[in-house]
Amino acid sequence: MSQQNLIKLAQQGDANAIATLINHALHSKGVIAQATRRDRHLYILLESEQLPNQSSCIRVIQNGILRLGTTAITLITIRGQKTHHQSSGWTHTIALQTSVASAKTCVPTMEDESAFTPAKSIPAPSHFIPTSANPPTKIKKTASRKVKQQGSRRQIQPPPVKFPKVLLPQPVKQLLMAGSIGLMMAPLSGWFFTVQQDRISEFSRTVSQTLASVPTLLTSGLQNIQAPSLPELPEFSFSSAGSTANSEPVSEEETLKNLNKFSELTLTSLQNPISPDLRIKIKAVGDIIPGTNYPSNKLPASKEALFQDVKPALQGADIVFGNFESTLTNYPSSAKNVGRGLVFAFRTPPEYTSILKDAGFDILSVANNHSFDFFEAGFDDTIENINKLGMKAVGRKDEIVYHEVKGVKFAFIGFSYFSVHNNMLDLEASQAIVKKAEAEGADVIVISVHAGAEGTAALNIYNKTEYFYGENRGNKVLFARTLIDAGADLVLGHGPHVPRALELYKGKLIAYSLGNFMGYRTLSTKAQLGYSLVLEADLDPVGNFKGGKIIPIHLDSKGIPYRDNNFRSVGLIRSLTQSNFPETPLEIDSQGQILLKSD
Structure with missing residues (x-):
């Protein structure tokens, strides 16, 4: 079956297709997945020689199903166990979406009490295990990743009684959410709905007995209890144990008490939810050189004044990112012969790290052509000085830098x-490290790339390899698109020293160059070399671009940035975007707002 057909079937909710994709994703962990569906409830059984890792398996499945965008499934129950050992393991239930239905009382029926064991329902065909070294593109990259909230969010008051339509014959770490919540998720770095294990262990022993008394309560005048309906799901277990037929009955008072506890526990699981409507705001800027003391002193009289005018433009973001194109070291000798033509080495005193922190930066890329100006010692010093003030430096070879915001796990790669x-x-290696970030649980992957030709002659971007003074500076269009195909979500380009066009590729934003942001007495600011910006990008929890803004900045003759009321960089980027990528679904208005074109 072709990859396209496989993904199409998975989007339609086909259990076998979903199991195949999960097997591709978890094959490296030695996990075999089997799946079956009952109506809108998907059951997944994960088996391996060792107990499947709960955290990583849940993350792969929940992110994959979310990004697959299927509307055919509203509940997923996942069972992890050792191969052929049903007696021990873990179980999680993920509620993908519910609707605000008319209030009703849920009463278990004989039909709901049928048990389901996936291992007996679906054999493990050989094609579940990938034999190719190149598995299909991950679920994440399908065009239908958009998820819509199906009901207004409102404050929920705990109802006096809730009757969940499910029996729990054994402790389950994760329970269902209340039906009055629309499509909501807990942090993507953890679970959709997390509930304390010890409380569930306590209550799950009494829930079955409680529900067994519900029919009696209904005949005692409780038929009209109004409570938000929980997602409907048939009772199931992965073992034959758990029958409540001979359970000792509980009193009406105890039944109400237990149901109230169960209700509170369910509501507790909704603390700090993340909706698909959540936005993470990233602000990103280009090349930063706050002066150098090598080979001569070109430092400002007051380093605190460098960011003074643009500091407000960097505020109000969840993540502030920049490309630091100098070093933060006192290493005495340079790796470059600066007396030879257009050869420069930049060395900024380590104490200047404080003004970067004070300006609001969270992440600084050091993967550029000046990071080794003072050998590996200077490179290491730069990273150490950035990290010790609480910021994060990205740029070491084979390194992924993780940063969590609002429960969403970001991966930065330089x-x-x-x-x-x-x-x-x-x-090939570039794709591999992106796939590694996904495998390690990244929800949003941000790429910083320093490449491309330089100067005002390099304003336009084409899908071809760029050279500068005979040096291969790469094909940034091919690189950016290839990495998005591999799993990346946002690409931030640097290197040309001028702003370049924006592109929206498969819902992901590419900024091909953010130009210079600061170059105190080091970088030319003539013509478009002085055009700068703060790029503001709003992303959803899975990295799709939802809108943004170009905040125009201009560099003075000394390379100090100021807000630009003439909006020069806005006009430039808008023109370049229209000419270089006429089909891209972006609109940039005269005030710098970046909008998605309506279909």
């Missing part, structure tokens, strides 16, 4: 056209 960093010229 690239250049040099082998000392992740090399953008090596597409």
Whole structure:
């Protein structure tokens, strides 16, 4: 079956297709997945020689199903166990979506009490285990990742009684959400709905007995209890144990008490939810050189004044990102012969790290053509000085830097056209590190790439390899698109020292160059070399671009940034985007707002 047909079937809710995709994703962990469906409830059994890792398996499945965008499934129950050992393991239930239905009382029926064991329902065909070294593109990249909230969010008051339509014959770590909530998720880095294990262990022993008394309560005048309906799901277990037929009956008072506890526990699981409507705001800027003291002193009289005018433009973001194109070291000698033509080495005193922190930066890329100006010692010093003030430096070869915001796990990866960093010229290796970030649970993957020709002659971007003074500076269009195909969500380009066009590729934003942001007495600011910006990008929890803004900045003759009331960079980027990518579904208005074109 072709990859396209496989994904199409999975989007339609086909259990076998979903199991095949899960097997591809979990094959490296030695996990075999089997699946079956009952109406809108998907059951997944995971088996391996060792107990499948709960955290990583749940993350792969929940992110994959969410990004697959299927509307055919509203509940997923996952069972992890050792191969052929049903007696021990873990179970999780993920509620993908519910609707605000008319209030009703849920009473278990004989039909609901049928048990389901996936291992007996579906054999494990050989094609569940990938034999190719190149598995199909991950679920995440399908065009139908959009998820819509199906009901207004409102404050929920705990009802006096709830009757969940499910029996729990054994402790289950994760329970269902209340039906009055629309499509909601807990942090993507953890679970959709997390409930304390010890409380569930206590209550799950009494729930079955409680529900067994419901029919009696209904005949005692409780038929009209109004409570938000829970998602409907048949009772199931992965073992034959758990019958409540001979359970000792509980009193009406105890029944109400237990149901109230169960209701509170269900509501507790909704604390700090993340809706698909959540937005994470990233602000990103280009090249930063706050002065150098090598080979001569070109430092400002007051370092605190460098970011003074643009600091407000960097505020109000969840993540602030920049490309630091100098070093933060006192290492005495340079790796470059700066007396030879257009050869420069930049060394900024380590104490200047404080002004970067004070300006609001969270992540700084050091993967560029100046990071090794003072050998590996200077590179290490730069990273150490950035990290010790609470910021994070990205740019070491084979390194992924993780940063969590609002429960969403971001991965940052720095690239250049040099082998000392992740090399953008090596597409295979570049794809591999992106896939590694996904495998390690990244929800949103951000790429910083320093490449491309330089100067005002390099304003336009084409799908071809760029050269500068005979040096291969890579094909940034091919690189960016290839990495998005591999799993990346946002690409931030640097290197040309001028702003370039924006592109929206498969719902992901590519900024091909953010230009210079600060170059105190080091970078030319003539013509478009002085055009700068703060790029503001709003992303959803799975990395789709939802809108943004170009905040125009201009550099003065000394390379100090100021807000630009003439909006020069807005007009430039809008023009370049229209000419370089006329089909891209982006609109940039005169005030710098970046909008998605309506279909």
